Amino acid sequence: MSAPSADKAMAFLPMAKKVPTEAGEFQLPSIDQPFVQGTVATSVGPVPQVRTELTRQDVHGHYLVRWNIGRDHFTVEPGLYAVGRPDAYSSVLVGANYKMSFDLLRQALTCRDCWLLILDTKGINVWCAAGKGTFGTEEMIDRIKASRLDAVVNHHQLIVPQLGAPGLAAHEVKKYSGFRITYGPISLKDLPEFLDNGLQATPVMRKKTFPLRERIVLVPVEFMQGLKQGIPLMLFFFLMAGLAGKGSFTEAALVHGLPPALAVLIGIISGTVLTPLFLPRLPGRAFSFKGAIAGFSLFVLLFTAAGPLTHGYSYLEQVSWLLLTLAVSSWLGMAFTGASTFTSLNGVKKEMLRAMPLQFCSLVAGIICWGIALRMS
């Protein structure tokens, strides 16, 4: 079966956008990338061969993006790569061009000979890109064509991660490219077993879980994003307390600005660290509720531990801190739905409609109580 023209694809694919003019033009990825160790000669030209062991630089890059540093530009060139010495009969595995995904994929293929077809997902991982449609039917058809895959291999099978399925219609890829999709396991750790078992996945390999080790690696990014939102609020309290409080700017900022800033920080830690870590243990189903419970617990713990330090503040001011912690922890706990593996769009919409008014009221009430207490001090 030959690849269809771009116009034909546009007419038949319901999600088709305007096809860029360069789509489908022959292109192989550059060999001038740090993980390329050579080339494999094919009828269409030299295909870059990738290393399967990760270097210290690779691992360092992973560490940085886990802390939300350079995460928007952590990409590899899309296109066809070789692992080992593949030939026309070797399997073709499809992946995303987020460098983290790409690195873990090539590492999982140590001591194997196969082809990698890397789609241009703009540096987003397979699952998120599939949700947005960039890991999708059109890109797949384009990339097959641009890589002249039908000239490189003499079979018509692609192994695609199961989590790429939200962006793909397997029957449409077959119809327009001739390539048949076989969905591989969810987790890369199951990939070797899947390949060795004649492309059979056990039911366990097909289920997305959310174990502690997966939640832990998400914490730094969540925390950094929480800080980004919380720091302006913390600065606001220091500034307002310094300007409106009694005594010198520094003294007033410390006495009345530090506690609400700490309350915000407690909220950030509760929402972005405690909520992910204790997700299954926290009561309730709504993430906003889980976040609020985490915030309340940490607040009470630290407030009690602070003991005499909190004396001398009015009840109103103390209540304002709690309200701030609850607002922030609930909001950031709810934001963790984006990273979780089981929340639905309609569920999140329902939760937002209920929780956001309460979070907003808690924040505003906290600021007002704090302002009144500041004036009365």
Added chain:
Amino acid sequence: MLGDSAANELRMKATNLMEKFHYFEDVVSLELDTDKCIGCGLCTIVCPHGVFSITEKHKARMVARNQCMECGACMRNCPVEAITVEAGEGCVRGVINELLGIEGPCC
């Protein structure tokens, strides 16, 4: 290959694990038209939460509808369009970006 008993045990473990991760009941928009279904079973393969199974009559059935996260994998891959779901990402940032009309990142 794993033995049957070992595989079953693992499956039970995974199921128990996921039961701790339950979102709301009865909110998802997933619908299955059994008349259209040809029983190809692709939905049971692509669903990451085991929502579907194939009955003895060679038809898909929703066995865990509340586990659905509306990713849309089943709908996109169903060759006869028997499944409909309002697919999207269950992500607060994504919903807000959509409301504000921003093309922002979600994950």
